[in-house]
Amino acid sequence: MSARLGVAVLGTAFMGRAHSSAWRNVGAVFPDTTPIDMRVLVGSDPDRTASAARTLGWQEASTDWREVIARTDVHIVDICTPGHLHAEMATAALEAGKHVLVEKPLATGLAEAERMVAAAEHAPGAAMLGFNYRRVPALALARRLVGEGRIGDVRTVRAAYLQDWLVDAAAPMTWRLRAETAGNGALGDLGSHAIDQIFAITGLRATGVRGTLRTFQRERQGPDGLEQVTVDDAAWAQLDLDGGAVASLEVSRVATGRKNGLSIELHGTDGAISFDLERLNELVVTDGRDAWPSRVLVTEPTHPYLDAWWPPGHVLGWDSTFTMQAADLLRSIAAGRAPEPSFADGLAVQRVLDAVERSDAADGARMPLDDHR
Amino acid sequence: MSARLGVAVLGTAFMGRAHSSAWRNVGAVFPDTTPIDMRVLVGSDPDRTASAARTLGWQEASTDWREVIARTDVHIVDICTPGHLHAEMATAALEAGKHVLVEKPLATGLAEAERMVAAAEHAPGAAMLGFNYRRVPALALARRLVGEGRIGDVRTVRAAYLQDWLVDAAAPMTWRLRAETAGNGALGDLGSHAIDQIFAITGLRATGVRGTLRTFQRERQGPDGLEQVTVDDAAWAQLDLDGGAVASLEVSRVATGRKNGLSIELHGTDGAISFDLERLNELVVTDGRDAWPSRVLVTEPTHPYLDAWWPPGHVLGWDSTFTMQAADLLRSIAAGRAPEPSFADGLAVQRVLDAVERSDAADGARMPLDDHR
Amino acid sequence: MSARLGVAVLGTAFMGRAHSSAWRNVGAVFPDTTPIDMRVLVGSDPDRTASAARTLGWQEASTDWREVIARTDVHIVDICTPGHLHAEMATAALEAGKHVLVEKPLATGLAEAERMVAAAEHAPGAAMLGFNYRRVPALALARRLVGEGRIGDVRTVRAAYLQDWLVDAAAPMTWRLRAETAGNGALGDLGSHAIDQIFAITGLRATGVRGTLRTFQRERQGPDGLEQVTVDDAAWAQLDLDGGAVASLEVSRVATGRKNGLSIELHGTDGAISFDLERLNELVVTDGRDAWPSRVLVTEPTHPYLDAWWPPGHVLGWDSTFTMQAADLLRSIAAGRAPEPSFADGLAVQRVLDAVERSDAADGARMPLDDHR
């Protein structure tokens, strides 16, 4: 391995910008990580890609991702394109011997996801899935506390991810609202984050799933007139977890007044924890059966990742999660360790999404997830 | 009808005390209501009942409820005994021509509840069910705002009622944890309040129900050794409401750190509302699709019931809900109007509880509630 | 002393109603207290007093307070009249051998207050001042925790009492806005409660005071045209406390959006405590130098007064403080113990109010309070 690692990002939209920010800052925040070079940004439009590359700090721009993954000065391929392109790009990059970071969702279907997991297993490079919320220090702290047994055995998890950007009936039709391009709606987009957190924090897997989907606004105005909305606006799921715990989940894009409301509440035999992404730097911890909920401002040097940032009380933003994700990938590569979350973690989430859809089609009946890993 | 109304309360425990407080204060807080006399408190133990009657403000004590409901100077019979006694006492009191207030739950089974509804329909007296949270001013305000269309059409309701008094594995076996005496566990005890609020605030009824029950601590120490716990510690339900709205519900007696956490969140096409019973005097209102959540301190004279109490900012306690409930009953009687909630409202809730149990037994499959009223 | 105690309340307005509620309920909530009889309610208007007596639960009504305090069946005289009547009534009642409860403020001036303290010292009966917030369970818990050293030595106290009922420039002139009838404005009305809490919770007294007064709306419409407002709308004070601690205080009647915002925050060498009256049942406790703020729902049986009320999580209202105050008075009488707060406690507060006014007149210069007790 060369002393420095060359990085390419595929995708110039929202996620391309967020990942570029991570690569621009990772070395400054985490000086212990392997130095990287921001080699090339890949997009579809030559002018827009060149301009984005310039402002975002990339050395070069390209519109040919296949050429880019063939370059010997590119060691990490970071895939931020729409979901239906992930499988092809990631598989090719892994086969080319690159380290790969794929933005969530892993893929748009179960079969694709399984193929990607297989590819990752046989590839020499690292394969990481971009569930960036694993790097929210408060959520990482929640995971640490649960892992240490600080709330005892988890019995119930109450998760939700509520947004409101589709409340307006006049919001137009987009590719995100068509099943053929988006797979599903709120369920996959929002639910996948919440399900990954349930698994990550508790360390448990699902043995059965019940679910319901609902589309409230069944038609929206498209470029060529009124169109059918073919994905869900909201979804509900209930997961049986290993050992008897139960997790409930509600996701919605029509939850008026909520902007980015990923919340998770865990109740254990010896305590409880709750979190809300709109207050990203806080964790509410009930540390013992007779304790009261404490608001922890997760900015202390002893908290996950925080020794690298600012002094106590100086809060982090949403984009910092990508910087920490990049650092974790670099450290995994340096240590020759499989990064986390893996493609298999993404597949586990996708199996739940699939079971929710099957349960909804079966009027809510429980779908077992026997072979859940 | 005499100028004053004589009241008897049946039951001297927690609810007997709370209802006695209501009768002691209703005339002072609501001077417009018909004056009442606190005639007689009925209990099972003669000494304890006599002592309670003395401190709680009753003129007499009795251990014979049948004799009491036969008295001509008793016009209102307020039943605060355990649930399995409600049907017999309420039916007898209604047949004796009395006005009847029954503490929730209406009954322990569907058949009993149906009989009580029939009895109420044919009786000359008023029949009211004691879902006291209908009188929480913030919840009454929520209902008013939804009724006025202030949040548009309700699409999703997210309700929970979380307590933690059974978290301790050493908490002993009681009649509340045996199916034969308690019917069910958290589902009926906590869920009934939440379901009644869902119905009252939205004005909608359930057309279908999915549900799950879970008992985490399956054995507890009884007086004669380890016993099987035969009711649920926690329950989940999902209600399809008229017109396509969906309500989710989670109840638990093992939610570490929550003491009396009845929460309800409603998202509509034009706003949202949320409430938490631990902050009984507050309502969070998002008044419009582009508005932000406002914390309303529900203590203004324009808020429901509040003109009768104290100046703005002077908060009410949990026990005040019983005083308002008593006032509403007196006003209904004076106006010759059926009080609300009715026994039929209680039956509607009980049908949901029953459907949750059936759904749980059928692995979560949806139970239709065709004849839902 | 007779087995039962006869009570008379002087005053039928807001405070008369609140104190009547206390006497109506004290025996039911606190069955250990000496039984009382609600003998007579005293007001100025015969009809209104008679009607109020009836609804509030009094046996008789009267317009002659002197006659009432001469009655042998009246043992407790509870004075809820405007402040300028307190001295005469309380002194007369004490001289007549009665137990006396005086609603705050103790008096309208320092000289009067000193006379009342002297009268209380020589009287056989108990003399109690009605700072009802001493009975807010959360504030009583704060006092207990500080007294036990749980937050170490208190260094800074940050108190405020913010209301907004005078924000409207069109709010009319009343007796409360004239110096000759009200003494002062927000300073006395709101500040006195806050200062008493500072003293009660910390156990410290003031050795020096700085203060500022401000009247923002200098004229208001009276019955006969525009009138000068001669009291403060807002006030600021800073108290040097024994041993070097400092307390700051801000009070206002023009704090838009605050209804009854009495807040107090204490920082000690080993922890911190904060409270807001709009959330009367909560106390935020930072229990140790490295701890995080915990929200305590002050409804546990181990919390002050709470074993007498409802189960955990069932919150109390503002009016409950008067019931607890009455219970404490009855217990002091039964034990032959001087009740708390005493008239001397009221005088200590009044000395601070007086020093604030003198400091304001002296452009903010510090006024020493040498003889502070």
Added chain:
Amino acid sequence: MSARLGVAVLGTAFMGRAHSSAWRNVGAVFPDTTPIDMRVLVGSDPDRTASAARTLGWQEASTDWREVIARTDVHIVDICTPGHLHAEMATAALEAGKHVLVEKPLATGLAEAERMVAAAEHAPGAAMLGFNYRRVPALALARRLVGEGRIGDVRTVRAAYLQDWLVDAAAPMTWRLRAETAGNGALGDLGSHAIDQIFAITGLRATGVRGTLRTFQRERQGPDGLEQVTVDDAAWAQLDLDGGAVASLEVSRVATGRKNGLSIELHGTDGAISFDLERLNELVVTDGRDAWPSRVLVTEPTHPYLDAWWPPGHVLGWDSTFTMQAADLLRSIAAGRAPEPSFADGLAVQRVLDAVERSDAADGARMPLDDHR
């Protein structure tokens, strides 16, 4: 002016790191700003500076600030050194024709600050003071709302800045606790931010000041034994503002449990606003005299600076304020406009700090600030 601007940062500690982050990201977040080159980082230790320059993204490192400000490829000199070096460096850089950004505080004394203002007035380059909290979007929104008259005339401001890092009596002596090196304690370090916000948001200036200082821990362990602490641990101030408004301020480094608690509350004739830095992305707005406090999540594209960042609900961190500060400086330079806050704004704050110290020495008496601008 060349097409690109060369930047030098003087200082490699906490603030040097934060400013480096700003320069590294400003072009990516705000592509409309003039492109910059991160020319040189200046520090005192050659090795440490070289290493910091490498990880933080600088082209070169230097230990000679005079040489650096003489370079023709450096156009912006960003001074992050300790306060007592600001005057000399800023004056020299301005005289060399550079644009200058000085981290707060402007200077350590009034005379120095006045000299710097004079230097800025006569210099061709821009001179900006680094009160970074002016760029907190929520505080910028507060200023916009107040400027638009949305809360009417401001009457009272209640500000505080509370931290707890000196609570521990064992915390060692440092240069920050010696008057000769630090000037003052919490007053200048924390108070300056709060005072600048009071001025910026209200648009008002101080006409008089009262103040108090307190040192609770008078001795701390230094390298050579116990030393006298010669600055304040906590301070209180009260500002008379133009037109009769009053602002109160409390700052502390011994406020147990508060990490970075800059809070500000404004009450106007037609509304109110409050903010807490520990919840940097939120603003509580009471929009009208009869409105209720709304929690605004300040992440909408219509909010200050936010169109450049992420979608609604994706919160920003503390360090983002420096990026926005850099963007504002670049835009001011491009427009030939004096940047804001100016050195004169810093002098206005310093005059208040000076008046607080004089008032404290005069036992709290009011110090007029006649020539306040």
